[in-house]
Amino acid sequence: MSDPTDDRWTGAVLLLIGSSTGGIGQHVASLSRGLVSGGARVTVCGPLAVEQQFRFTASGARFVPVEIPANPTLADARAVTAVRRVLADGVDVVHAHGLRAGFVAALARPSAPIVVTWHNSILAGGLRGRLARLVERRVARAARVTLGASADLVERAVALGAPDARLGPVAAPELPAPRRSRAAVRAEFGVGAHQPLVLSVGRLHPQKRYDLLVDAAAGWRELTPPAQVVIAGTGPSYLSLAAQISAVRAPVTLLGHRHDVADLLLGADLAVVCSDWEARQLFAQEALRAGVPLVATAVGGLPELVGDACRLIPPGDLAALDGAVRELLTDHQQRADLAERGPRRAAGWPTDADSLDLVRAVYRELSDGRDETGGREVAGGQSVPGRRNGPTDRDGRPVDGSG
Template identity: 65%
Template sequence: MHEQVERAEHGRAQDRGVVVTAGQDWAGSVMLVLASSIGGIGQHVASLAAGLSQAGCAVTVCGPAATEEHFRFTDRGARFHPVEIPANPHPSDMRAVRQVRAQLAAVRPDVVHAHGLRAGMAAALARPTCPLVVTWHNAPLRAGLRGRVHTLIERIVARSSTVTLGASADLVARARAVGSADARLAPVAAPVPRRTRRSTASVRAGLGVPDGAPLILSVGRLHEQKAYDLLVSVAARWRELTPTPRVLIAGEGPSYLDLAAQISQLRAPVTLLGHRNDVGDLIAAADLGVVTSVWEARQLFAQEALSGGLPLVATAVGGIPELVGDGAVLIEPNDPDGLDTAVRKLLADPQARAALAERGRAQAATWPDEAATMSELRDIYAELTGRAGRG
């Protein structure tokens, strides 16, 4: 009896007595699927869960239990079912596929929307009978056997999806190249600015930053993609500056021990902060933000920096140039001299930093908000469910 009630509440729209129409009136049933995430993908899915629930959609999120603990999907109006989809291929993958398939049978959604290739693969192998949307958030960076496996996964996911959404234009092009029949630029809302809770002086004092010392900030997962080893090596050069800048890196990840050893060996003025819940305070207290990644789509910290008025130096990779426009200083990836020069120039010129911050705020104001993103996404869902109904 409980299962029958649950299906009535969360099943396909027609089973719930909901009339599915176009665009902003669409109020169907959506299953969101994600793999392990502590950053941008999870935050994006949480935003979608909240917006879709508020719009009257029945939302089920399938993902690792840790994602519910971190992003609290159920507090945002969604049902949550734990499905352990690790960040990398694992022997337990088929168990995840079976769990997704079981949820498909129980929930009977109108649309399945997976986020990231790992979640997309699990959803594709579960063989949903409804339209499958997969958003690509990242590009593969590995060569050799791992790179070939990743390309195979891309091909399977692209060809299994009804629609592929790319978080940046290069991802859309890549999806088309590996066989997606319908690849589009993903509607992605700008992150809601984080609230500041403490004064700049108290934040800097708590971090042990001396008065007058420039504070340089980067936020992201400690992973080779972020090229934080480059930032550490260049930061070691800045010891010669007076006062010496302090570099803070907020985030967790597999590169922590290697970075800590590098910082110690080079005596670089860098502190690894680990995971932080006060990123808004850190942005407000910093003088300059830095992104050194070798690839990004819509990099979360870049968005938060520009929205928060923090001057930013970032690598011109992936979706970053189209994201930041003229609101950041762009440098080439893997270019230590370019990073060094850009940072030194901005630290020496407060007026240039202020002008850059102003351009950054102006650029951030052009990004779509939650309402626009939700409207566009529901248009896509309405199109697909209408197409499926006619078929």
């Protein structure tokens, strides 16, 4: 039990995570560091590859390898068994990140309360989509508290029967200072001083719609001077994207996983996010903080995240993507305006520390046995409400009626 007069929380928590190469893993690593430094006992369960990338044990957490496949399979039984072994040691809270981890937590049936952070929306159709939505419903009803990374995820959890759904923004960790000069970064890609360099960073997955970016980039060869596009990230779409780049002769380079995103942003003239859905996409946050003009799709939590500091376009619209990039690359004043607005917008976002404070407050509430549902404020004046089952507006605030 934690001391209610202390802002820290010193209980025992199991953080459960599935496969991740980006935002979810970074978020869990940040929570793990903050909780351990505050005196909590943290155990992280997840695939060994996630520990190798994010090194939870380096900050003092215990790590137990638990393989959680991307889709429900018979392997879930092994994951549930492994989680139950950890639960036998005694924990105060189980906090799962993502629906797959949340499903394993629900199947494990811990005596401790379950918290699930929803990071993504289900976009798949067909049999896979129907199965995913059954998992989604089970996870929503199993969690004592659901934290949605964006307001639409909170609304979705409420609609599926979550007893307590709240907005829980996931902050992007501050990037380190660039280590190279702008000229040195651009020289890596053979980009001249006046040639446009367009950057995107994210997992190579169909949701990210990099196929649209490649198709649009194929036409940017005709610009004077021609634009060069670089995409940093790994994922299952790598081979199909590489084949597409070759087929349409697009000036696009797939960089793989990079640790120098700050350097890449320094060298870029424009950043692009063309996903079908995002909550609080980390690269969008990084771009605005760095003052790099951003073109992004108006989906999920992106509009409420970026406000007027970004050029928003409809999802899946090749002409809109092409037109927005061409316009900004030829209009220095528009780019300069967005470059100024970005850091101002970013200054009002919740920080890593705010995300940690929110999670600690939820843990204290659950481990102390209290039933608190009042909202609380985080930096930038963004409300993070605690909700019993009921509708919310786009900012996560309660509204009357059932609509």
